[in-house]
Amino acid sequence: MAHDPVVAETVRDAAHLEPHFVFDAQEAAAAAKLAARDGKRTNVLVVLFDDVGWGDFGCYGGGVAVGAPTPNIDRLAREGMLLTSCYSEPSCTPSRASLMTGRLPMRHGLMRPPMYGEPGGLEGEVTVAELLSAAGYVTQAVGKWHMGENRHSQPQNVGFDDFYGFLSVSDMYTEWRDPYFFPEVVYSEERTRWLENAPFNKCFVHATRGGDIENVEEVTIPVLSELDDKWCAYSQEFIIRMAGEEKPWFLYHCTRGTHFDNYPHPRFLGSSPAKHPYKDTIIELDDIVGRLVATLEVTGQLDDTLIFITSDNGPEMETWPDSAWSPFRSAKGSTWEGGQRVPGVVYWRGMVEAGQASDGLFSLMDLFPTLLHLAGASDAIPSDRYIDAVDQTSFLVGAGADSNRKFLYYWLGSTFSALRVGEWKFMLASTSDDDRDVQNPGGFTGVTQKYTYSRLYNLYLDPLEQHSYMIRKLAYLDAFQQGIGGHLRTFSKYPPKVVVGGVG
Numbered sequence: 001m002a003h004d005p006v007v008a009e010t011v012r013d014a015a016h017l018e019p020h021f022v023f024d025a026q027e028a029a030a031a032a033k034l035a036a037r038d039g040k041r042t043n044v045l046v047v048l049f050d051d052v053g054w055g056d057f058g059c060y061g062g063g064v065a066v067g068a069p070t071p072n073i074d075r076l077a078r079e080g081m082l083l084t085s086c087y088s089e090p091s092c093t094p095s096r097a098s099l100m101t102g103r104l105p106m107r108h109g110l111m112r113p114p115m116y117g118e119p120g121g122l123e124g125e126v127t128v129a130e131l132l133s134a135a136g137y138v139t140q141a142v143g144k145w146h147m148g149e150n151r152h153s154q155p156q157n158v159g160f161d162d163f164y165g166f167l168s169v170s171d172m173y174t175e176w177r178d179p180y181f182f183p184e185v186v187y188s189e190e191r192t193r194w195l196e197n198a199p200f201n202k203c204f205v206h207a208t209r210g211g212d213i214e215n216v217e218e219v220t221i222p223v224l225s226e227l228d229d230k231w232c233a234y235s236q237e238f239i240i241r242m243a244g245e246e247k248p249w250f251l252y253h254c255t256r257g258t259h260f261d262n263y264p265h266p267r268f269l270g271s272s273p274a275k276h277p278y279k280d281t282i283i284e285l286d287d288i289v290g291r292l293v294a295t296l297e298v299t300g301q302l303d304d305t306l307i308f309i310t311s312d313n314g315p316e317m318e319t320w321p322d323s324a325w326s327p328f329r330s331a332k333g334s335t336w337e338g339g340q341r342v343p344g345v346v347y348w349r350g351m352v353e354a355g356q357a358s359d360g361l362f363s364l365m366d367l368f369p370t371l372l373h374l375a376g377a378s379d380a381i382p383s384d385r386y387i388d389a390v391d392q393t394s395f396l397v398g399a400g401a402d403s404n405r406k407f408l409y410y411w412l413g414s415t416f417s418a419l420r421v422g423e424w425k426f427m428l429a430s431t432s433d434d435d436r437d438v439q440n441p442g443g444f445t446g447v448t449q450k451y452t453y454s455r456l457y458n459l460y461l462d463p464l465e466q467h468s469y470m471i472r473k474l475a476y477l478d479a480f481q482q483g484i485g486g487h488l489r490t491f492s493k494y495p496p497k498v499v500v501g502g503v504g
């Protein structure tokens with residue numbers, strides 16, 4: 001009988017660990033495959049795009065249909081596994097920190113992105129990079145960081161051997177330099193000088209473990225247009241160097257694109273059928289995936305490398321049309337599906353069965369215990385803090401296509417928003433997206449609304465979350481409330497932490 005996530009029960013291995021499904025056959029299959037690797041290295045390449053939408057790639061119904069073909073990513077999806085219910089957090093920093101720590105923003109405390117040199121970051125958290133490094137991995141971060149600019153939150157101080165990229169977010173480096181977006185700054189010497197002297201780093205940087213960051217180059221608009229190209233070359237050099245290494249490696253490659261504002265590399269400018277900088281950037285990112293995979297292939301490392309391709313949140317609609325395509329309701333910043341449901345393509349030749357598509361729940365933070373499992377380092381997961389992530393090794397490698405995760409918890413800052421289990425999304429609060437007093441309501445524009453009665457959406461019948469179904473489905477109410485109750489009770493033993501943000 002097929003597994004039903006609504007009905008099936010989970011197992012909690014310890015008080016600090018999220019309950020998970022146990023599938024004996026799937027787990028045995030994964031264990032056998034891993035054992036058969038017989039001491040070969042297990043490398044990991046995470047490619048994390050910025051603000052790319054669920055629908056942008058051809059394998060999700062976008063690609064050619066929306067003026068930006070993505071043949072490289074589509075091929076990986078065909079020859080690997082396509083996740084249709086892969087979830088980020090509502091915005092950049094919370095997502096990235098959850099991936100790094102296996103913990104929800106309410107635990108690691110980065111509830112929204114720190115901007116323009118604002119203090120606060122990963123400091124004090126235990127990262128997957130740190131634990132992989134302790135397990136013998138070479139750890140490399142490339143591209144966008146955005147998990148704190150303070151020294152102790154910088155990548156080379158939270159587990160990475162080397163970092164080449166920028167510490168903040170794309171728009172901060174360029175928006176005030178562009179006369180189209182900031183004419184009142186560009187055409188004012190005083191304001192330009194004021195921002196030039198503001199205390200945030202305007203350069204992309206390099207750092208090695210424990211060292212100081214060194215500025216590589218100031219990120220002007222022409223420099224920015226070449227960043228993804230330079231960062232790709234840096235990752236390719238890393239992959240080539242690692243071919244001769246005995247140690248396994250973890251490459252965390254975070255692109256600049258497609259966060260607003262997009263200035264594609266001159267080679268890609270106008271290259272998309274859509275002729276729009278956002279779409280040109282999608283073409284460039286797909287090409288970068290092609291380059292990284294080709295480098296793995298020619299260096300003989302493709303069979304030994306798990307590749308996970310995803311995005312850190314849904315489309316940013318306040319900057320439309322410089323934004324992604326998602327078929328879902330609302331956008332980045334919100335807990336509607338448009339804010340948190342992201343592409344997830346998993347490829348590992350010979351290990352992740354080709355041609356799979358699954359709607360099983362996957363949270364990006366699940367990479368934390370999953371990568372540690374693959375590294376044989378599950379025992380290193382800290383026990384002094386709550387881990388919200390679930391080990392999904394058997395889901396990805398076991399070819400059974402059942403997610404080990406039962407519930408997905410949606411948090412809107414410090415407000416609990418919704419629970420998903422199976423096809424159901426039970427919602428207690430959200431951001432409004434129909435405000436009449438704004439022209440372009442994206443996920444950051446609305447107000448937090450707590451519903452008098454809860455709402456229920458069937459994401460199979462109603463993926464756009466337009467028809468609340470609660471009153472016809474009260475038989476589920478107790479199950480949803482128990483799911484939420486179990487989650488919220490974990491906060492009494494493991495209290496929330498606020499580092500940046502926190503207002504619901």
Ligand code: CA
Nearest residue numbers: 050051092312
């Ligand atoms: Ca983002």
